[in-house]
Amino acid sequence: MKIILFIAVLAFIFLSFSTAIEATQPLFSLYDPGTQFPVNYENFGTFSGIGTSAYSYTITNNTGLSAAVGEGIYPNTSSVYQDPEYQRYLAEGRLNGSHWDFVNSPDPQADFYKWATAPEPEGVRMFFMAQALVNAGLIDHAIKAYYCIIVSFPYTPSWDPGGFYWYVGPAAVNMVNYLCREYPEVGLRLANARVIIQNGEDLDLLNDIVTTTPGNYMPYTLQDRIAGIVDLSQLSIAQTRGTGKVQLIKYLNGHWQLKVDSRPFIIRGITYSPTKVGWTSNEMNLWQVVDDDNNGKIDTAYDSWIDTNGNNIKDLNELSVGDFQLLKEMGCNAIRLYHSAGADNKTYVPGDYNKPLLREMHDKYGVKVIMGDFFGAYCVGSGATWAGGTDYTNLQQRENMKSVVRAMVLDHKDEPYVLFWLLGNENNLEVTNTNAKTYPREWAEFLNEVADMIHQLDPNHPVAVGNFMLRHLEYYAQYAPALDMVGSNSYPGRYGFGISLYSEVKEKFDRPVFFTEYGADAYHYNVGVNEQEQAEYHEGCWKDVVYNSAGNPGTGVVIGGVIFEWLDEWWKAPGDSNFNHQTQPQFWMGTAPDGWSHEEWYGICGQGNGNNSPFLREVRQAYYSYKKMWAPPVTRDPANGNIILSWGTFPGLTYDVYYSNDSVNWALAQSGLPASGISQASWTDDGTYTGVHPNNLRIRYYRVFINGTVPPRKILEVNSGGSGSGRVLIQGRTNHSDTITFEMRNPGTTTVIKTYTITTAADGTYSLTDMPRGTYDLTAKGANTLRAKAANILVDTAKNTAIATLSLRGGDANNDNSVGTGDMVILRGAWLSSQGQPRWDARADFNADRSIGTSDMLIMQSNWLRSGVQ
Known part of the structure; x- marks a missing residue:
């Protein structure tokens, strides 16, 4: 599990993420906010070993530093006890229980007090305390707490209930960068801060090497943010990977961009495995052929419908639309697929794919396929037994896997739907039953061998590896130079993937990265279904992707991501019936909204109670979030007298017909009386009948036969005045x-x-x-x-x-009903101009004060990447 300017949507995006978090009043006030922001640690101590594993910070003025940082931040561990509000919370019993129950609770003030006094290592204590401060809107204090971790406790690990650990130092670097970027009122950015962990992939703390550079704060103004946006068309190309229709371009500034047919392409992908309730992972591709309703169309692709009222019944107005149409409307341009390897686990099975279906998905709906091969994960393709596991030192298993990949490439390389090839899926995790983790060099060398083979067979499509996180990058750099890009399954939380991850890619293996999996489940263990938390998680991740894509102020190494996943899968909870939607969490995941992973709830669509699987879709908030972030604005002409007739469900019945954009499958009967005053016409492919009435809707009654039914009924009544x-x-x-x-x-x-x-x-x-x-x-x-x-x-x-x-809301300079790159270009061109001056452009004068400056910028910034009602 786990703009050419036309695409300026990507090339110039993002001053800040103000659409994710708008400036609000803090939920409570601090008793002791400290005397400095930011804190100048050089005034209170000495640094040594910066940039090395011998890094340290020694406090020489404890009293002064305590006063500067404020309550809860080391070394000020006492003033919180003097806080009257803390004392009230304590007396009222509002702090009773484990501090681990006070992570992202509904009361951030209680979370703050609990963690400010928690019996945990200082780095861990401050990290979760800072998280409470963010939730409370106390951003400056949160930044101080996170930075204190970088300065004084970068090496502190935090253990989770699953027996794994992570370091708070790199996470704190990520959060300071995120908050400075997200909250422009801070006016700062943290430059050159890094906490690097070596050998952190195992559970042995003793062999870990932590190197720390605390960095320094720099001013970060609105003008600085604008300067971070780069016009890639003005940059030279430093490197091109690939000679065919899909290429990877590295610009002179180090930014990477994916291009398809010479046009920029950011991966807006989704893991698409619409398993029917009762199916297992073995049926992951069966959706491509199943037609349970026997209407000659693939069920999930064309017959799924949205349960708009959540009653688990297909009501008369809930018409079949199909997943492909929903994906198109969402703005999705790629899905990720894998194949099986036959009964012997070492034979490519062409029948796994319905090529005509995939071609239509591409040609009609604009969705490409990331063609994946498990490459020995779960023993698929290697021919190994589960007991033995895939062995990348075994020559026969290597030949088996290579043969399967060769067959896959030859079968699909000339198909229009192929985006690129993806080798593996978390093979560097032991849970996938391979020894890639034990033999990373052999694993990397084999990847290189097969990537070379693919390039010879198919020069048109790049090759990626499907990794868990960024493990083994140093081995890929040394032993797998044929890899074109790195895919990472990563579940980072609602603040995005973080500067630490992107910096690691740039430093260890100079390739573009995309996220092969990311997402959050829609279930909260003590709340129930929580679509909002899931949507916020996805929004934060995608905005981080865009900020760090080519031409934007971030690192420029990201080329997109693949959501996990489209639809809830009911087979995932171990030991549970595939017909039961399990609500118990499967394992701890600290970055999840509730800290737990509910494996059967990761879909941005649900299947309701399962009785109408695989057709029913409970479309969650995350889907609509992506529809705003991914789908381009749609311009539609007014009706101007057009009557849209589209309604119908069961044959043999006559229905009232209203104005609608919904689809209907019934044909207009040619044998009955035509609609009174409406020209005879046939239904379009999507089931919409359009009749033009000459009197512009001033006639009161119309009649229409649907599917030859009688008697005719009044279908429309319009009365003006x-x-x-x-x-x-x-x-x-x-x-x-x-x-x-x-x-x-x-x-x-x-x-x-x-x-x-x-x-x-x-x-x-x-x-x-x-x-x-x-x-x-x-x-x-x-x-x-x-x-x-x-x-x-x-x-x-x-x-x-x-x-x-x-x-x-303002900011829409180009009048396309969204605020983005095109508007920024107009604003930049008119910056600091007034009415009557040469550069004046009234479109950018959002506050109508006849001058263009900071106040107009702030209006745009507050609505960045927001779209209006369509």
Whole structure:
């Protein structure tokens, strides 16, 4: 488990991650916040051995340092006990229990007090205390706590209940970098800080070597953030890996970029294994052929449907849409697949793949395939027994695996859906039953041998290794230079993967990295299903990926990632029925929202109660998060009198037909009377019938036959004449007068019934007339704002409708309903200009003060990577 400017979405993205965390008031106040921020440790002690394993910091002024850092931060371990709030919490029994129960609890203040006084090593104690401070919005104090770890306790390990350990030092470096980046009000960045762990892959602390460089704080202004954005088209290319249609480009600044057909391509991938309830891992590819409803279409690809009301029943309005369409709408461009190796575990099985299906997935839905080979993991391909395990020193097993890979490559290399080849899946973990960890050189040499073979067979597609984390990078650098990129299964938490990981890749093995797996489960052990925590985890990880992709202010080594996973799989909990959705955690995972891994809940879609598997989809918040982050803005023309007829479920019944973008499978009967006043037409491929009425929806009744059913029924009623009034407030402005486009829409859809373009008053008020009677959504958008929506407005011709106040977020300079790179380019071009000057561009004057500067930047920053209502 586990912009060419057209793609500026990637080339210039990210001032900061202010869409993830917006500035808020802290949840509580500190009794002793300290006297310095940041703390200048040179004033209170001496450093020695910087950059070596002999690093240390010796305090020479304990009293002064205690006063500077404030409560809870070493060496100030006493002032928290004097905190009146701490004393109140203690007296009320709100701190009772184990400190491990106070990690990410609903009360960050209690978490802070508990960890400030916890009986743990100082580095561990401060790490979890700092986490509570972040959750409480006390960012400066959190940064001080994390930095104290780097300075004084970089070598401290933290053991988890599973018997594994991790070092708080590198994690603290990650967090300081993250917080400085995420919270621009801090105005600082931590430069050159590193805590490097050697030999940390085993459980022997004694052989670990920790080298520390505490780094130093530098000013980090808005202008600095802008300067970090690089136009790659102006840089020379230092290296190209591959000669075919898929290449890896390294620029002179060290940034790596994946290109497909010479166009930049960031991997927006997902592990797609929609196993039906009751199946096991052995059926991982069966979805490609199963047609349980016998309609001639692959079930999961074309017949899945969204259970919008969560009742585990396919209601009349819950139409089949299919996973491929959902993936396309989400913005996914790749899935990761693996194959089996036959009954003898050493024979490639072509039948694992439905090539016509994969071709259609690529051609129609734009989704490519990362073609994976287990390469001996779980003994797949090696021919080894489970008792013996895959042995990378065994020549026969090596030949078996090489033969299987050769067959896979020859079978698929000319297919349009192939993105690249992926060898292995966590083979450097003993749990996959290989000896790669014991024989890392032999493992790396074999990888190189097979990668060379693939390059000879197929020069069009690169080769990657599927690693757990970044283990064995030094061996790949020395013994596997044929590898083009490194895949890492990594589950880092909601703050992203961290500067320590990216720095390690750059230093040890100069290749691009992508994340072959990342994600979080949607279950919290003492809360139940928690979609929000899962979504926040995914949002943090993806934003970290983009920040560290080519042309952006980060390291530039990341080329994308693969979500784990699309759909909950019910077979994963050991010792449990495959027909039971297990809610008990399987193992400790400290980075998970609740600290535990619930293996059967990693999908960004669920399967409900399982009775409608594999068709039902409970689409979770994470899906919609990715839809905002991945899917490009969609522009649709207003209906202008078009009547969209699309509804239907069971043959033999006649249904009311409403405005909708949903699909329907029934054909319009040619034998019955056509819809009154509507030209006869046939249904489109996606089941939508469009009829144009000449009187622009002023006729009250229409009739239509669906599937030849009789008698005809009234399907549409439109009556104009209602009115409504409301107010629009535009972010950052005192005068809210602007030209606003209002759209009346069918509820819950993007189908436009009527459009108004109105100039609002200075206080933002407006009125609409001639509104059709009924229930609608009303959207509003200015030329440089994001679209907002008031839902379910009931229009009655007998009275004026009061419409809820709409708040419009700014920053959309290019008027595409999203805030991103294109808007930043416009803002940069007009920076510090005023109306009448040559560089003035009104599109960037978000606060309408006729000058473009910091206040406009802050508006953009507060909505960075946000999209408006579609």
